[in-house]
Amino acid sequence: MGRRRPGTPTLEEVAAHARVGRGTVSRVINNAAGVKDSTRRAVQQAIEELGYVPNLAARSLAGRRADAVALVMTEPDWRQFAEPFFSEIVSSLGNALTDTGMQLLLTLVRSDTERQRFLEYARGGRVDGVLLMSVHAGDPLPDMLADARLPTVLLGRRSGEEYVSYVDADNIGGARSAVSHLAQRGRRVIATITGPLDLYAAQCRLRGYEEALKLAGLKGEPTLVAESDFTTDSGRRAMAELLERHPDIDGVLAASDTTAAGALEALRAAGRRVPEDVAVIGFDDFPLAQQTEPRLTTVRQPIEEIGRAMIRLLLEEMEEGAVAWRHVILRTELVVRDST
Amino acid sequence: MGRRRPGTPTLEEVAAHARVGRGTVSRVINNAAGVKDSTRRAVQQAIEELGYVPNLAARSLAGRRADAVALVMTEPDWRQFAEPFFSEIVSSLGNALTDTGMQLLLTLVRSDTERQRFLEYARGGRVDGVLLMSVHAGDPLPDMLADARLPTVLLGRRSGEEYVSYVDADNIGGARSAVSHLAQRGRRVIATITGPLDLYAAQCRLRGYEEALKLAGLKGEPTLVAESDFTTDSGRRAMAELLERHPDIDGVLAASDTTAAGALEALRAAGRRVPEDVAVIGFDDFPLAQQTEPRLTTVRQPIEEIGRAMIRLLLEEMEEGAVAWRHVILRTELVVRDST
DNA sequence: CTCACGGACGGGAGCGCTCCCAATCCTTGG
DNA sequence: CCAAGGATTGGGAGCGCTCCCGTCCGTGAG
Numbered sequence: 034m035g036r037r038r039p040g041t042p043t044l045e046e047v048a049a050h051a052r053v054g055r056g057t058v059s060r061v062i063n064n065a066a067g068v069k070d071s072t073r074r075a076v077q078q079a080i081e082e083l084g085y086v087p088n089l090a091a092r093s094l095a096g097r098r099a100d101a102v103a104l105v106m107t108e109p110d111w112r113q114f115a116e117p118f119f120s121e122i123v124s125s126l127g128n129a130l131t132d133t134g135m136q137l138l139l140t141l142v143r144s145d146t147e148r149q150r151f152l153e154y155a156r157g158g159r160v161d162g163v164l165l166m167s168v169h170a171g172d173p174l175p176d177m178l179a180d181a182r183l184p185t186v187l188l189g190r191r192s193g194e195e196y197v198s199y200v201d202a203d204n205i206g207g208a209r210s211a212v213s214h215l216a217q218r219g220r221r222v223i224a225t226i227t228g229p230l231d232l233y234a235a236q237c238r239l240r241g242y243e244e245a246l247k248l249a250g251l252k253g254e255p256t257l258v259a260e261s262d263f264t265t266d267s268g269r270r271a272m273a274e275l276l277e278r279h280p281d282i283d284g285v286l287a288a289s290d291t292t293a294a295g296a297l298e299a300l301r302a303a304g305r306r307v308p309e310d311v312a313v314i315g316f317d318d319f320p321l322a323q324q325t326e327p328r329l330t331t332v333r334q335p336i337e338e339i340g341r342a343m344i345r346l347l348l349e350e351m352e353e354g355a356v357a358w359r360h361v362i363l364r365t366e367l368v369v370r371d372s373t
Numbered sequence: 374m375g376r377r378r379p380g381t382p383t384l385e386e387v388a389a390h391a392r393v394g395r396g397t398v399s400r401v402i403n404n405a406a407g408v409k410d411s412t413r414r415a416v417q418q419a420i421e422e423l424g425y426v427p428n429l430a431a432r433s434l435a436g437r438r439a440d441a442v443a444l445v446m447t448e449p450d451w452r453q454f455a456e457p458f459f460s461e462i463v464s465s466l467g468n469a470l471t472d473t474g475m476q477l478l479l480t481l482v483r484s485d486t487e488r489q490r491f492l493e494y495a496r497g498g499r500v501d502g503v504l505l506m507s508v509h510a511g512d513p514l515p516d517m518l519a520d521a522r523l524p525t526v527l528l529g530r531r532s533g534e535e536y537v538s539y540v541d542a543d544n545i546g547g548a549r550s551a552v553s554h555l556a557q558r559g560r561r562v563i564a565t566i567t568g569p570l571d572l573y574a575a576q577c578r579l580r581g582y583e584e585a586l587k588l589a590g591l592k593g594e595p596t597l598v599a600e601s602d603f604t605t606d607s608g609r610r611a612m613a614e615l616l617e618r619h620p621d622i623d624g625v626l627a628a629s630d631t632t633a634a635g636a637l638e639a640l641r642a643a644g645r646r647v648p649e650d651v652a653v654i655g656f657d658d659f660p661l662a663q664q665t666e667p668r669l670t671t672v673r674q675p676i677e678e679i680g681r682a683m684i685r686l687l688l689e690e691m692e693e694g695a696v697a698w699r700h701v702i703l704r705t706e707l708v709v710r711d712s713t
Numbered sequence: 714c715t716c717a718c719g720g721a722c723g724g725g726a727g728c729g730c731t732c733c734c735a736a737t738c739c740t741t742g743g
Numbered sequence: 744c745c746a747a748g749g750a751t752t753g754g755g756a757g758c759g760c761t762c763c764c765g766t767c768c769g770t771g772a773g
Contacts, residue, residue: 400751
């Protein structure tokens, strides 16, 4: 396959055109110090005139870096692709990356073939580091990346025993404070709609729910727990199911705002008033949470900070060569609105 | 910044270890012909033992290709990120790319800075070609890419006068056949919920709607047209608005299945039966269309084929160096279900 | 006027791979 | 048994850039 692009001018040609040496042009391009102002201008003009664009492959080869990081989504995430969480995270990563000059590359890993290809890509040095979206329990990719000594940061963790670097929110604490809040408002039959339980984050939120029930001296029953997959639809279904099992429910913690939105619909359909009959709390604090009727009380995840923290950890690992793992757990915050 | 990864073995070292020449190892890696079987095995073993991974920067520099293509989403698309269309397209592109050995890289361009950075990335030779998601009217990126002589293929076009290569569905024909179908079933007051009209595709669907009305001898009124942004919510709102303006509406063409789903909700809320009182047609034929109540009659876009066609065009341009523009318009198909 | 010193600048030495031609090795046919 | 011809193989010549060291020039002190 002949994929060559037509002859772009090279550094050398720019140098000749500006009547300076190769090194000087390189210095100008990377705006390093130690170039007289007049020279710099001359070089810049030559670059302009020739329409020079640095060849990144050559730079990468000589400089031993790629100036790019990958954000990988593995198959199970893919179904969450449509959820706001995803686009919010991508945005925050993009923001955090802007002044490093690195490109953010999203890649999809849906099969073994694709995983293999991505590994070759990453190990081949096309990215300096890898960010992984919410990894699921058995995902082998993080370890493969760690084995390849590629700087890697997970969003969330696969279990309590995670060694690869990660940034996570305090899901247990968030869920606990939400449920405590419900209990304080006098709710006595509190149900929860969890996320997919192969996600550690979903497990943690469930644990926080259980802990808070115990603390409040309320009884927890398995029938008060329904699983969803974070979609509005599954939230609606789960809520309907819960209502059928426990018509006396007066409080619900949903695993995400999207799920909570579905729960609200189901409650409305069942003729329950929110918050009078049933109080509802979401999780995440997406913009969505302020558009529901009533506006949603929810547990805020600091998404912007999560993105910043991930990039910071990644840069640190790149700096020192992935010799240590760092874990950051960010505090969550209960945002009280009209649904409780 | 020191982003160097620890010393991976090089081709040369593999060659030494297998007691062959550099060229032979290269041949084995790229599994080119002309290597004795015994030699090939020896080399493969050496690769295995040393854990060799080819350095892609070097390959890229020497081979003048990147073995990667970018899929760019510009800001206005970003809001559609959450729509199923997007993930379906990405999937189909991924499928179409599997046996070319190229990596698919999604990149986000949300600002001028990011556009500039992406251009440097692409012009710097880090990708062999660029795919652009549904471009909006004034988007300058396609032309910038064309100027840089980068193989580029758009999904959809910006106007009827598009020169850059693109793959599009026959939106006019699809809308026309949908509305004709409504007319044949005896509907007389047919409204439409369009997509964002700065998208040419949305304009085309509107045009098809108008043409079909004329053909059926029905009157078209501006008040029968409402604009949406492809979301379920906006579909619901648009439908409510239309019903208010024309309580006698008996047929609706929505700009997408998502919008149609919103319309269905609004109709239900208004106490209209579908299809008895009002017939509804969607556009796209997403899985969603079979989950609504009633199941949606819709205009099918051949997404898998769109993906395949985009990749095919891109490969052709890469092959011959972007000397010609190709346009492919794929036929759409009316899928009749229960909503008409 | 001479000498030391520091800021600018030039260009050699790779980075690790692909391309390609020349050299070498085997076969096969006479 | 020998030569011709195809199958294999080795390795030189880059690809375009960064790194870094040595040179050159101007300046101020002696």
